[in-house]
Amino acid sequence: MNDLKLKDLRYLVAVADERHFGRAAALCFVSQPTLSAQLKKLEQTLGVQLIERAPNNVTLTSAGQEIVARARRILEASDEVVTLARSHRDPLAGRLRVALLPTIGPYLLPRVAPALRKALPRLELRLYEYQTAPLLEKLQAGQLDVGILALPVEAPGCDARELYNEPFTVALPKHHALAARKTLRVADLKGETLLLLEDGHCLRDQALEICSRVGTKDSQDFRATSLETLRHMVATGAGVTLLPQLASRGAWGNARGVAVRPFASPAPARHIGALWRKSTARRSAIEAVCRVIMEHAL
Amino acid sequence: MNDLKLKDLRYLVAVADERHFGRAAALCFVSQPTLSAQLKKLEQTLGVQLIERAPNNVTLTSAGQEIVARARRILEASDEVVTLARSHRDPLAGRLRVALLPTIGPYLLPRVAPALRKALPRLELRLYEYQTAPLLEKLQAGQLDVGILALPVEAPGCDARELYNEPFTVALPKHHALAARKTLRVADLKGETLLLLEDGHCLRDQALEICSRVGTKDSQDFRATSLETLRHMVATGAGVTLLPQLASRGAWGNARGVAVRPFASPAPARHIGALWRKSTARRSAIEAVCRVIMEHAL
DNA sequence: GGGTGTGATACATAGAATCTATCGATTTGA
DNA sequence: TCAAATCGATAGATTCTATGTATCACACCC
The missing domain is CATH 3.40.190.10 (Periplasmic binding protein-like II)
Incomplete structure (x- = not known):
């Protein structure tokens, strides 16, 4: 098993930058023995000595240098993941894929689109038109977040909410x-x-x-x-x-x-309503969209 | 603190591939509750829902999809690190940086190079010529692995070995x-x-x-x-x-x-000898090189 | 309406990471 | 040349945390 830990790579890069265990440990907010022991363990799992430990002269082996170079890339990418996640944290931001029936879309959208844009400016709406059957299919496959269609409808795993009576x-x-x-x-x-x-x-x-x-x-x-x-x-x-x-x-x-x-x-x-997967991660965005539609549909 | 764990990313990618917690867990050689709990924790540290959990229908959120894509790259790079380390495991393989005095190199190398190539075929020798002072400097800075020079020499943190008497x-x-x-x-x-x-x-x-x-x-x-x-x-x-x-x-x-x-x-x-950092990771390769030189120098 | 499949929860446990204290080796400076 | 300082390694205790087993809860299906 590849038992690498990102934290260990962080320790290694810190030592590479500082050429000093104590300072590297401080940089990582851990004690020097911790960093020391973890790096030794890292070397053990990799089966290679990465660091030359000499009093007053900490150096990387050539293996260490090559691995540090890759470790930097890995850590950078992992920070990117955190950043990316942060950008997804705002529930009223990001892409929301909404499908409407062809008998609804062209007539409802002109009435609600401006209000949606105003109320949910950070929400990037992707609009689609599908008939009921393919809409349900794509909704359940996760290719859509919400469907606007005529209720009632048979859709296991989904929740619905009536928007207006037409x-x-x-x-x-x-x-x-x-x-x-x-x-x-x-x-x-x-x-x-x-x-x-x-x-x-x-x-x-x-x-x-x-x-x-x-x-x-x-x-x-x-x-x-x-x-x-x-x-x-x-x-x-x-x-x-x-x-x-x-x-x-x-x-x-x-x-x-x-x-x-x-x-x-x-x-x-006919009863027009919204449909979404019970398990959706966008419930709050969906509810916000529903509210706007209810207010502006008729 | 960015508390991402590579293992968690592995779990996430497994779920992305299998769309099923049980099978993903098996793929990672852990129990399903473990994988389940860890992924929930991952979502918590990232602050974003990554997976839509519906009975018989596990899907990634859009955040999940983007993060999985990056996670794959990260895991690939981490596997590369392991591979790289393995290639460094053979102590008689890899690069060995050897510097010789200008008054030694051109005359010693023709005598020992063929024997070195034969005895240590997997060792990639990088040869340099430096006078004593810069040689010591680069040796102690970790830019060289061995120096071949005239002993005695003042070099803290280094060990020396006489090779031949000239x-x-x-x-x-x-x-x-x-x-x-x-x-x-x-x-x-x-x-x-x-x-x-x-x-x-x-x-x-x-x-x-x-x-x-x-x-x-x-x-x-x-x-x-x-x-x-x-x-x-x-x-x-x-x-x-x-x-x-x-x-x-x-x-x-x-x-x-x-x-x-x-x-x-x-x-x-003059006494010609080899000098290396006491802390070197290449001691065995260095010793092997020394043996060959001693046998073929005179 | 019970059976089946599937993810979540509860709880106990083993292992890992971490801390404090201390050692040992080496360098430095009077 | 000897004492002080520096610095990484080691020892032992402690706190976290990942993990496993057993079980639950929910939805779907016949």
Whole structure:
């Protein structure tokens, strides 16, 4: 077994610098006998004499010199480790990898990003977009720190926290009959053609579940890859769709040919929350991020 | 105090490799609780969480990853130290720095170098030429391992050993009256012009001392920087000189215009010996070198 | 809901590092 | 030349600390 001790290397380097056991010991904050004994032991484990001990003349052997040179590098690197660790001590600093669903990211981020930057200036946010399944995978593999997605979700080893409750709205072609109404009910969608995202988006499943009770027509051959695509489809009059409230502002709200109508209370909604590994080391940073999102989401 | 332990870094790297405390512990030949406790302590001294501990899912934090990367380098370097030490274990291997007087080196080395190479093949001899004073200085400073010089010599902290006894001979211009004699006595040099080396060469002092009793003329304005220069001066008939026996072979023996004659017994002589620090780590190598020189010098 | 896998905890112990006191060798200075 | 000073090594006691065994606590899985 390589039983080297960093401390012993420190002692050796001190002797190399001072050429004097007493002063070297003082430099290391230990007594001279301690340093003396430890260095002797070091020589024993290495099987080589490192120091020539002569009264009034302490010198390194050639082996000692070569080893001291390496020891200096090692000690330098070990100090670097300590420095590095210190720089990681601030829990609200460093990189935090956050993934959001594609149906959340583009609509939530513009609302919260400035507040996040202001509240957590030392936090370097890395933002990703993944659908639920790959998000969970990467989260559990440690490639992400937090996921922002629709709850509930099956994720062993993870803790979740609800951030906000997002009502669905209905997006209709502008000249659709229902566009005349201020609010809608789910039952009003009976018989409508429901446009949906492609497989993998949980929004698709949620919309399907909400509408399955009332009976809508499924547009079998069409699967949008994003809400933007979906918007264009609605504008062409191909059908209607369910839209999360946050998405219904911005581009959707101003889009030609599309009308967005809220549901009458109680509106169907999805629960957006944050998910993280129970074992995460970034809990406090995550909680801080959650607080900011909760304050600025709606 | 930077209380890092190499062993702890080993534990950390093992966990990074195995992503499993039990297997990592086995890899380090310790029990799992030991590794667990030590890593927790490491995290405490660094002030950072390095590992995310989840059942069936051990991961490194980003701090952990960065530190593991450095730890690998540190451990590699520490293994290098051990290897390096092992290579120094063979006492008859490695570098041995030997300095010889300028009046010894060029004449002794041709006689002993082949034998040294054969007897101590793993010893890498570094040869230097210094006059007595700088030789002692560098020897005591640890820049040399052995000095080969004329004894006795004042050198605190050093041990000496006589290697051989070198009689002086007389070098004369070929047509000098004394060149007709087979052997000479010191008294025969009375009145001769004695050519000498420059200050600093102990040979100069020895020659002066030997001849001071009989009264020779000193060539005040001439100081040879080497025996070779001296030889040319003798050949021109400028005077005579004392020559160590080993030097009187080779170039001197065959030189035109120069005659070399031995002293009649008891010939004045100088004692050539080896000098080393009492504290040297290379005693056995030095002794081996001394033995070879004693066998092959004369 | 018990079985299994896995890391943490409790506690005892052996070994290591450290301290104080002192020795022994060597150099220095009157 | 002898006494004082310097300096590293040694002895013995003590305090830490790394380690092992036994056990717990928790989560996951069938």
